[in-house]
Amino acid sequence: MSEELEGKHGVQSLEVGMGILKAMATGKRSMMLKDIAASAEMPPSKAHRYLVSLIRSGLVEQDPLTSRYNLGPFALNLGLVALDRLDRIRLGLSAITDLRDAVNETTALAVWSDNGPVIVRWERPRRPITVNVVTGTTLGVLGSAIGRVFAAWLPERQTEALIRRELESGKAPLGVHTMEDARSLLAGVKARGVSVISGDYVIRGVEAVAAPVFNFKNEITLVIVLVGVEGSMDMRDDGPTLTELRQAAAALSARLGAPSESAG
Structure with missing residues (x-):
């Protein structure tokens, strides 16, 4: 034949x-x-x-x-994975649009790739001075709010190589010199539930705050981020900006089937 x-x-x-x-x-x-x-x-x-x-x-x-x-069970798993991959971007786009309307700041959605976090969607606010985000941009792990959120919730085996590369190349934030320093930084992000960077961001004059989104397997699948001109956003934990961000991330997690302890 x-x-x-x-x-x-x-x-x-x-x-x-x-x-x-x-x-x-x-x-x-x-x-x-x-x-x-x-x-x-x-x-x-x-x-x-x-x-x-x-x-x-x-x-x-x-x-x-x-x-x-x-x-069988593998067919169910395929269906759930397909649902996650198909719907998460569409639902995420709706979530960052609604969040943009609520806080009037630049919002963006990011996924994880082999090279680190990547911006896949962003929404411009209705104000004269804004921060633009480029779709397709790959961000650093330790130097960006999005990267820190992914690294805080992903298994270390998925992030360690990238983190070590940043440490060795001098691209890590001030005060972060070793893997133990990085682990301490990420533990703080996980404890707070969000990553807030102001005054020491990858782009001068810009600040950002990011929150994790979980899927039906209770794994981080997306990150929602707010980006603004430094000093323009209320970064208090109990302030309206972080409250809206947390609620948006929790609601999107719930839509993707995350357990209530993650989505809430």
């Missing part, structure tokens, strides 16, 4: 398997083999062979008492 035919055969097999999954996803909660075969428009013997492989992969499971088939 030629490589081209082998490739086509492999794709066809995947499509058959996906047809079975689609039949199960649009059918009843649990289905008999004959019902799955009829919905997928194939003989029961053929459907059974595919179901065996789908069970091994975790995409399908079979009840040993009733012999009925249902979507």
Whole structure:
């Protein structure tokens, strides 16, 4: 068999398997083999062979008492991950727009990448003097409010290499020289629940405050940040600015399925 035919055969097999999954996803909660075969428009013997492989992969499971088939744990996990990735940016954009309207400051949304935090959306306030944020900008870990929030809640194995690089290159904030210094800084961020930087930001004359957003697995998935001209924002913990930010992050976390202890 030629490589081209082998490739086509492999794709066809995947499509058959996906047809079975689609039949199960649009059918009843649990289905008999004959019902799955009829919905997928194939003989029961053929459907059974595919179901065996789908069970091994975790995409399908079979009840040993009733012999009925249902979507398996891996299928559920795929759906939840897809939901998280699909909806989080759309919901995040709505959240930072509403927050911008509430506090009249520049708001932005960031995700984590292999190179550190990246700005994916931002909203301009309705005031004559504003701070612009460039979409696609990759920020430092220790020197930015967004980076500190991600590093405070992400596992250290995901951030350590970037942090050590900043320490070695002299890009860390004043007073932060070692990993222990960095851990102490991040512990303070986590204890406060937000990261506030004023007077020592990466851009002179700018200040920022950022808060974490969690997903259904109670993992940090986004960061919301407010950015303004230095001295323009009320940075008190109990002030309206930080209150609005915390509420926005908590509400978005709740929309993404985070446990109440994270979203609240």
